Amino acid sequence: MNEAKVVITYDGLQGLVDGLAARGYQVLGPTVRDGAIVYDAIARVDDLPAGWTDRQEAGRYSLERRNDGALFGFAVGPQSWKRLLHPPIETVWTSRKDENGITITTEDRTYPKFAFLGLRACEIHAIAIQDRVFCEGAYPDVAYEMRRQDTFVVAVNCGQAGGTCFCVSMQTGPKAVSGFDLVLTELLNQGSHDFLVEAGSEAGAELLAQVPHHLASDAQLVSAEAVIERTASGMGRRLETDGIKELLQSNLNHPRWDEVAERCLSCGNCTMVCPTCFCTTIEDNSDLAGASAERVRKWDSCFTMDFTYIHGGSVRKTARSRYRQWMTHKLASWIDQFGMSGCVGCGRCITWCPVGIDITAEAAAIRAAPHAVKGDHHGGS
Amino acid sequence: MEGLEHILSEHAFFEGISAENRQLVSGCARYHSFNAGQYLFREGELANEFFLIRHGKVALEIVAPGQAPIIFATLGEGEIVGASWLVPPYRWTFDARAVEFTRAIGIDAACLRGKCEADHHLGYEMMKRFLPILVQRLHATRLQILDVYGKR
Amino acid sequence: MAVPPLPDPLVPQVYRVEQVRRELSDTVTLELKPRSGSRPAFEAGQFNMLYAFGVGEVPISMSGDRANKAAFVHTVRDVGAISGAIAKLEVGATIGLRGPFGTTWPVSAAEGSDIVIVAGGLGLAPLRPAIYDILANRGRYGRVVILLGSRNPDDMLYRHELEQWRQRLDVDIEVTVDHANVDWHGHVGVVPALIPRAEFDPHDTVALVCGPEVMMRFTVSALRDAGVPIDRIYLSMERNMKCAIGFCGHCQFGPTFVCKDGPVMRFDRIADIFTTREV
Secondary structure, rough: OHHHHHHHHHHHHHHHHHHHHHOOOOEEEEEEEEOOEEEEEEOOHHOOOEEEOOOOOOOOOEEOOOOOOOOOOOOOOOHHHHHHOOOOEEEEEEEEEOOOEEEEOOOOOOOOOOHHHHHHEHHHHHHHHHHHHHHHHOOOOHHHHHHOOEEEEEEEOOOOOOOOHHHHHOOOOOOOOOOOOEEEEEEEEEEEEEEEEOOHHHHHHHHOOOOOOEEOOHHHHHHHHHHHHHHOOOOOOOOOOOOOOHHHHHHOOHHHHHHHHOOOOOOOOOHHHOOOOOOOEEEEEEOOOOEEEEEEEOOOOOOOOOOOOOEEEEEOOOOOHHHHHHHHHHHHHHHHHHHHOOOOOOOOHHHOOOOOOHHHHHHHHHHHHHOOOOOOOOOOO | HHHHHHHHOOOOHHOOOHHHHHHHHHOOOOEEEEEEEEEEEEOOOOOEEEEEEEEEEEEEOOOOOOOOEEEEEEEEOOOOOOOHOOOOOEEOOOOOEOOOOOEEEEEEEHHHHHHHHHHHHHHHHHHHHHHHHHHHHHHHHOOOOHHOOOOO | OOOOOOOOOOOOOOEEEEEEEEEEEEEEEEEEEEOOOOOOOOOOOOOEEEEEEEOOEEEEOOOOOOOOOOEEEEEEEOOOHHHHHOOOOOOOEEEEEEEOOOOOOOOOOOOOOEEEEEHHHHHHHHHHHHHEEEEEHHOOOOOOOEEEEEOHHHHHHHHHHHHHHHHOOOOOOEEOOOOOEEOOEEEEOOHHOOOOOOOHHHHHHHEEEEEOHHHHHHHHHHHHHOOOOOOHHEEEEOOOOOOOOOOOOOOOOOOEEOOOOOOOEEEHHHHHHHOOOOO
């Protein structure tokens, strides 16, 4: 879109929210609850986490008060938008059994129209990655497509890098360059609280046109660029991505996997908070009488003991093999499967790991000593 | 003697052996044939001969009291039967039964052991030929023990 | 290899059990017909997800002749709750079925070459459709060799058919068992041991291998020792499957999804991960 960049006020932001509600969207955005930033329904701009920021480190997360009233002055919380587009539980179909046999029924479903307010660049990439997984294979996930097609995205360029962020390494941010209907950059200066807005679609431009706005001044454009540059230079982590696929795929027996296995609890937190992890399981349940049954699809994690169960045992019995699977899938196999990395550098897995395992540190350790072997070697006949 | 040497030269077990060593071995060799059902040897008997199968099939079996014999291996043309002749106390540890009409060359164990003691080059030559066969059979036996086709 | 997508690939179609044939003490072959319409086409090597009402789904390879256009034929062994429920179905029962899914044995691509088929135990079931295809066009292939390993002579799958195929003069069949009693006059020993004695040209052979993974590993070793190149050896892999359409992630084997990049896989493409433990 070649629209000029415009500026709206705090009240203008409320106008966007009202406009979305009037168009039948469920507006969702960040809120403070239970000591974390979680996504919930937004009716008023005041519902947003004004004046809050987050402190994130490996295995640690807490909210702190800012000394200003920034609405988006934090990175990302434990949830990602995937719980809305790719819900944790979904009934796929129900069936009945009688003297004539089985009948299977799918229900007509209505899908809500979501408007996501405050989507970050890394999260836009995460959604694009899940689009690739669910929409572009031989068997598109119809329910996902239906949920996705009406989604309105109001993105926000991050004004504050998180302690575990590395979107710069993954080339997924901090600036949102596509995948949005509107993108905001929060401009908080002495006495003014405005938002630089850019439309990324006709729907975005049309909504923006209805809210009072004026062309951005040069000073405001410079200010917005400075926000993004400040964020980019404040990344908490780095991941060297050069040749990472070959590096990990040729080091499947590296001793570092044994080392991380001693720390990893196989709790699966990383897979729950990761915005791109997509694994599910299928559960077939029936009532006690055996007359009705249903199929339910639920989030699953490759860290569970029976994820790979076959013929009386699991292929990946050890924590070592399961951690290796998660990390090599995320950073290496994903590229073979979908033509892009599975990681967007949001840092959630680092923050929410109870023992603080850091994917960037693990990758760096293997890169520092590739093809290392364990101390002793045993032959056998 | 010439006929036996010729047969030995054509048997897979002695492929590439020097003429000198072949002559030494053939001095301990003789012809055998077994009808279907006939035993080459029984468990516990003195292992005084080992066999090169020229034609036919031999089943290796073990009998447990109160149970029918179980065949754990069959050997055929080009293969050898018997390694216990190499190892004291030189007694067979299983039964060997011809499944069908089988022609074999028997090599007298005491004779060959004596010649190997006298000529270590011949001894090493025999070891080099036996060991790969035993290793391969050990490997195959391990796979059989795994019972891969059974239920977990 | 491409198969057009089905209407909703997570919803099973209802099929009726037309015939049940007991193969072994714990194994049956079911013939399944759709309640309405005709069954979709399939290629040798593919599988369906069979749904036992209220119990669950398992992937089972097709094991029937493609020429039987009316029904799907599946050989099922009772090894757990779901397969057990399916193996106990009687004629007239209904079952859910999704498919066909997966990649196929290279039956057409192998024309002009020798074929060596190595089956271990129940591994003969996914290979049987390929054998039917090959025998139906026997003239297009060089030598055809079928090597089969079983636990013992009583556990041999499709024995009646093996004996029929053996009566043809243009197919070499050798079977071996892990152990036997004295009534058995055939080979006793492991399947790889049959390979050095089989007659085929390793420089122009396509090998199709299916069975327990341990058996496949050592069979591939023996084929390579015999000189068969690794890009002409095909295996049928198995992993835990839930969706069969590449979403649930359970069947991943390295970077491959066994449900859509397999189950039939060319060995050179998986050689590294095949020998890595717990991949």
